[in-house]
Amino acid sequence: MTRNGADEGPPEMITLAYADSTPDLVLLLIHGFPLSSRMWEPQLAELGEHARIIVPDLRGFGDSEPVDGEYTMAELADDCMALLEALGVDGPIVVGGMSMGGYVALELLRQHPDRFAGLLLASTKAGADSAEARAGRDATAARVAQDGIDVVVAGMLGKLMANAVYDEDPELVDEVEEMMRQSSQEGVIGALAAMRDRADSTELLEQIKVPTLVVHGTEDRVIPHAEAEAMAELLPEAGLVLLEGTGHMTPLEQPEAFNAALKDFLVHVAATLEEE
Numbered sequence: 647m648t649r650n651g652a653d654e655g656p657p658e659m660i661t662l663a664y665a666d667s668t669p670d671l672v673l674l675l676i677h678g679f680p681l682s683s684r685m686w687e688p689q690l691a692e693l694g695e696h697a698r699i700i701v702p703d704l705r706g707f708g709d710s711e712p713v714d715g716e717y718t719m720a721e722l723a724d725d726c727m728a729l730l731e732a733l734g735v736d737g738p739i740v741v742g743g744m745s746m747g748g749y750v751a752l753e754l755l756r757q758h759p760d761r762f763a764g765l766l767l768a769s770t771k772a773g774a775d776s777a778e779a780r781a782g783r784d785a786t787a788a789r790v791a792q793d794g795i796d797v798v799v800a801g802m803l804g805k806l807m808a809n810a811v812y813d814e815d816p817e818l819v820d821e822v823e824e825m826m827r828q829s830s831q832e833g834v835i836g837a838l839a840a841m842r843d844r845a846d847s848t849e850l851l852e853q854i855k856v857p858t859l860v861v862h863g864t865e866d867r868v869i870p871h872a873e874a875e876a877m878a879e880l881l882p883e884a885g886l887v888l889l890e891g892t893g894h895m896t897p898l899e900q901p902e903a904f905n906a907a908l909k910d911f912l913v914h915v916a917a918t919l920e921e922e
């Protein structure tokens with residue numbers, strides 16, 4: 647290039663220092679059944695400074711495309727990995743899941759243990775479905791196929807949160823109902839099959855080598871908190887946070903306490919990564 651008539655050659659390369667407000671740590675948060683990524687709004691609003699937070703809608707839920715047929719946990723996990731890949735995320739990730747999202751997180755761990763920097767298990771459990779629970783999934787799927795997702799709204803809305811929430815916070819109840827109603831019939835039927843056939847992850851827990859946080863409500867009527875206590879006992883490096891008077895929807899029912907625990911956890915994971 648010539649400027650002022652002089653041939654200056656290529657521009658000199660120098661090293662610039664810079665700051666980038668996008669945190670290095672990536673946090674993938676996977677929603678429960680039959681919900682959507684909207685359930686993580688309190689975490690997106692407060693914790694973006696500590697991690698780049700990615701919240702997918704699983705197939706058939708929220709704004710994601712409904713896919714016909716029975717799903718598997720492996721497919722739901724693959725969808726999440728494909729999303730991360732499309733977003734250019736190829737380093738270590740903290741994966742968190744609430745209830746069914748926890749089942750997907752454990753499947754991701756089974757398949758990609760080397761990608762994990764940390765694991766958050768919220769309102770979930772490690773065991774597989776009993777024969778009775780499996781039959782219940784089939785019965786629900788058959789009813790949803792016939793009568794639509796009203797079946798799951800009627801069956802679940804009243805037990806997702808602690809009793810007090812239904813009297814004291816009707817707006818939250820409406821919000822959760824709206825989220826449930828956004829789920830497609832295909833998504834609900836497909837995910838019921840994925841939950842029915844999921845593997846038992848109890849032994850997987852004992853092999854986890856990264857920091858893990860278990861959060862559960864003491865008034866969870868979908869998955870009793872004893873499940874969280876049992877998981878924490880098996881996990882070599884786990885923190886257990888039991889939220890008093892809280893139901894199944896821990897991230898939405900107690901956003902401040904949930905976020906405080908998750909923030910401390912992210913700081914701990916980031917420090918662990920730096921040490922490595």
Ligand code: MLT
Nearest residue numbers: 678679745746747841868
């Ligand atoms: C959920 O809340 O994601 C599901 O109800 C969990 C389950 O049915 O096992």
